[in-house]
Amino acid sequence: MRKNKVISIIFFSLLLIASIDFIVITTSRADHEIPADYSQNLNLNTTYVYNVSQFGGDLNWIGFDWASKYNLSTNFGGQIIVNFTGFYDKDSNDIFNLFGSPMPYMNLEFVKNDFGTLISNHTFYNVSNGEAAFNMLLGYNAFQSGFLIALNNFTELKELALAQDSGFMPGTVSVEETYNFLSFDFQQDSGAQNTTLIYDKATGLLIWAYTEMIPITNPLGYKLEMSLTNYSLDLDTLYVYDILKFEGSAFWYDWDFNYIDTWTTNPGGFVTINFTGFYPRDVNEPNWSLDAFSLDIMRAWFDIEIFYKGYFGPIGPIISFTNISNREAALQMGIGFLGFQTGFLSPIIDNITLLNEIALNSANPGEVSIKETELTIGFYYDQIGGFEQSTHLIYEKRTGLLLWVSTYINPYILDMSIEEFTPPQIENPPEQPDNQIDSFPMIFILAFFGVSIAFIIMNLKRRIKSDL
Numbered sequence: 001m002r003k004n005k006v007i008s009i010i011f012f013s014l015l016l017i018a019s020i021d022f023i024v025i026t027t028s029r030a031d032h033e034i035p036a037d038y039s040q041n042l043n044l045n046t047t048y049v050y051n052v053s054q055f056g057g058d059l060n061w062i063g064f065d066w067a068s069k070y071n072l073s074t075n076f077g078g079q080i081i082v083n084f085t086g087f088y089d090k091d092s093n094d095i096f097n098l099f100g101s102p103m104p105y106m107n108l109e110f111v112k113n114d115f116g117t118l119i120s121n122h123t124f125y126n127v128s129n130g131e132a133a134f135n136m137l138l139g140y141n142a143f144q145s146g147f148l149i150a151l152n153n154f155t156e157l158k159e160l161a162l163a164q165d166s167g168f169m170p171g172t173v174s175v176e177e178t179y180n181f182l183s184f185d186f187q188q189d190s191g192a193q194n195t196t197l198i199y200d201k202a203t204g205l206l207i208w209a210y211t212e213m214i215p216i217t218n219p220l221g222y223k224l225e226m227s228l229t230n231y232s233l234d235l236d237t238l239y240v241y242d243i244l245k246f247e248g249s250a251f252w253y254d255w256d257f258n259y260i261d262t263w264t265t266n267p268g269g270f271v272t273i274n275f276t277g278f279y280p281r282d283v284n285e286p287n288w289s290l291d292a293f294s295l296d297i298m299r300a301w302f303d304i305e306i307f308y309k310g311y312f313g314p315i316g317p318i319i320s321f322t323n324i325s326n327r328e329a330a331l332q333m334g335i336g337f338l339g340f341q342t343g344f345l346s347p348i349i350d351n352i353t354l355l356n357e358i359a360l361n362s363a364n365p366g367e368v369s370i371k372e373t374e375l376t377i378g379f380y381y382d383q384i385g386g387f388e389q390s391t392h393l394i395y396e397k398r399t400g401l402l403l404w405v406s407t408y409i410n411p412y413i414l415d416m417s418i419e420e421f422t423p424p425q426i427e428n429p430p431e432q433p434d435n436q437i438d439s440f441p442m443i444f445i446l447a448f449f450g451v452s453i454a455f456i457i458m459n460l461k462r463r464i465k466s467d468l
Contacts, residue, residue, distance in 0.1 A: 035087050035102050037150035039204045048082040048147075048205065049229045052113075056212075056223035059110075061124070061135050064093035070122050077113030080226055082106050082147055085126050094130040098142040098160060099150075104129045106147065137211040137222060140186035140195050141167050149204045154182070169193060178375045178396045178403060179418050180233075181207065185374060196374060198398075200231060207231050207398065233399040235275040239344075241402075243269040243309075244423070245415035252319065252332050255284045263319035268309030271416060273344050275302045282325040291327070292339030292362045293347045300326040300345035334407040334414060337381040337391045338362045342402070349400030352377060376403065394423070 034040055052074050059072040074080065087102035109123040133139040133146030141164040149157065158175045161184045165173040171188035183198045195211040208227045215221040243265050252260045265271070278298040281291070304324060305317035321329075330336040330343030340362035348355045356370050359379050366383030378394040391407040404423040406415040417423040 033087075035150075037152040038087070038104070038148070039151050039202065041203045042084075042148070042205070044084045044086070046230065048084075050080040050082070050206075050226040051229055052076060052078040052080060052224070052226045054210070054223055054225035057215075057220035059135065059222065064091050064131065064134075069124075072110050072122055074110050074112050074121060077116075079109075079111040079113075079118060081109040081111060084148075088128075090130060091128055094128065094134075096142055097130045097134070097139075097144040098164075099130065099144060104146075104148045106132065108132055136224065137193070137195060137213055138197060138206065138209055140164060140171070140173075140188075140193060141169055143184070143186075145184065145197060145199070145206075147206045149182075149199050151201065151204045154201075157182075174374075176373060176375050177201075179401060179421055180396060180399055181375050183374045198375070202234070205231070231398075233275075233345075233401060235277070239273040239275075239401070240419045241271040241273070241416045242419055243267055243271070243414075243416045245406075245413055247413040248411045250332070250412060252321075255282070255286055255289075255328075261319050263306050265306050265308050265318060269307050269314070269316075270309075271307070272305045273302050274304075275300060275345070276323050277301055279325075282328060285325075285327070290339040291341070292358050297347045299347055300343075302326065302329075302344065304329055334389075334391060334409050334412060335393065335402065335405050337366065337368070337383075337389060338364075340379070340381075342379075342393060342395065342400075344402045346395050346400035346402075349395070349397065352397070372397075 034042055034044070053076060055074050055076065055078065061069045061072055063069050083106060085105045085107060088105050090097070090099070090101040090103045105126050105128050107123060107125050108127055110121040111118050112121050113119075129146040129148055130144050133144035136146075138144070138146045143161050143164040145161075151157075154177070158177075161175050162173050164186075165171060169188050169190075169192070171186055171190075171193070174185045176183045176185075180201055181198050182201055183196065185196045187194050192214045193212070196209070197206060197211075198208040199205065200207050205228065210225045212223040213221055245267055246265050246269070249262055249264045251262050254260055277300075279301050281295055281297075281299055285291075301323055303320075303322050305320045307314040307316035308318050309315070326343040326345055326347075327341050330341035333343075335341070335343045340359050346355065348358070352372075355377070359368055359370060362368070363381060366381055366389070368379055368381045371378040371380070375397055376394050377397055378392070380393075381389070381391045383389045388410040389408065391409075392405070393402065394404040395401065396403050402418065403421045404417040406423070407413070415423075
C-alpha cells in the first residue's frame, strides 16, 4: 500500500511538472523576439494552415544526419499546419543552405483527407525552416527559403535567388514582384525539378507553393501544391495610386445621370482608396444597367480621394466620396469596359478561368487580349471607331487588387499605377481628333446607355421569339 502510494505521488508529480512545462512553453511563445531581419508583422502565436491541392508520392523525411525520420503523406483536401516556435541557431549540418542564423523553427503537422475526415499523419516538433525546405522541396540549390523569408533587403534577396541558377542543379530562375507578393520560380535545365514559391511581402510568409521532382528514390516522384488559408487582402491599408498621365477633365454623375462634381488631376497627383468592406451591388443602380458579373457577387466598397500635384505639395482632395461602390468608381473613371467594370478590386479573382470568360464575352464591340504572369493578370481592350476607347488593366492574382490602368476614351486619358509597382511600357494613345468633345463622362455615359439599350432590346426580342 505504501509503495503504491509513493509510486502514485511520483507519477502525479511528473504529470504536474510536464503540465507546467507545457503551459510555460505554450505561453512563452508570445515572448519570442522576432529578429530585425524578419517582419515584425509576423504573429508567432497564429496557427498557419495550408490546404493541399496536389500531392504525389510519399515524402521520406530525412534529417541532416541523413537518417530517415518518417515516411510522410498527405493528399488532395489534406492540410499542412505550421506553428512557429521561435528563432534559433541554424543546424550545423545544414551546410547547403545560404540562409543563416537566427533561423525560424516550427512544429509541422501533416494531415490527410480520409473521405472528408481530416486525420493527422505525423507531426514534427521544433524543426528548422532549412530542414523543412530541404525535405519538402521548398527551395532550390542553396536558396532554401521554406515557409518564411527575411524581408530586410528585397534587392539582396532577389539577387540571391537569381544567383542560384547554376551549381549542382543548373536551371532558369525568374523573380517577380507586385504590391503584395514576391515570387521565385526555378525550372531545372534537366527537367528534374520545377519549383514556384510565392511569399507575402508584409510578413515573409509562404502564400502558395508548387514544387515537383522526377522519380529518384520514389517511383512516383514527388509533387506538392498548397496555399495558405490564413491570407486575405488587408482592408486596413490605405492604397495609393500615382498618376502618371492625365488629360481632360471629368464629371462625376449619380446613377440617375445627375451632375455631382468635376474632378481633375495631373502627373504627380494621386488617388487614395480606403476599403470599407464587401457589400451587394448598389441598390441605387438601375436594373437596366449592363453588368457582366453575377448580381449575387459581393462587391468592394471604399472611400476615395483624388489629389492634384501643386508647386508646394498635393492640392486637394479635388474630389472625395465616402463608401461608394467599386462599380461606380469604375464607370466614372473608365477603369473597365462595357459590362466588365472591374475598377479598383476585381469582383472575381479566385476563378481565373471564369474571369477570363467574362472579359472575352464583354468585348463586343472591340477586342480584348489577356496576358498572365505568375502574379498578375492583364486585360487589354481596344475599340476603334464609334466611341473610341482603349483600356488596359493589370490586376494582382490572389487579391484582385488593381495594379495599373491606362485608359483612353476620347478625349479623356488616365494612366495610373499603385505605388511601388512598375507598369509596363506602352505606346502613346492616338492623337486627339480636331472634333473632340470636351466632356469624357458624358461620352462614356451615352456609350454605356446605348449598349444597355441594345442589351435590353436584344433580350426583348428573345422573349418575344420564345413566346411565339
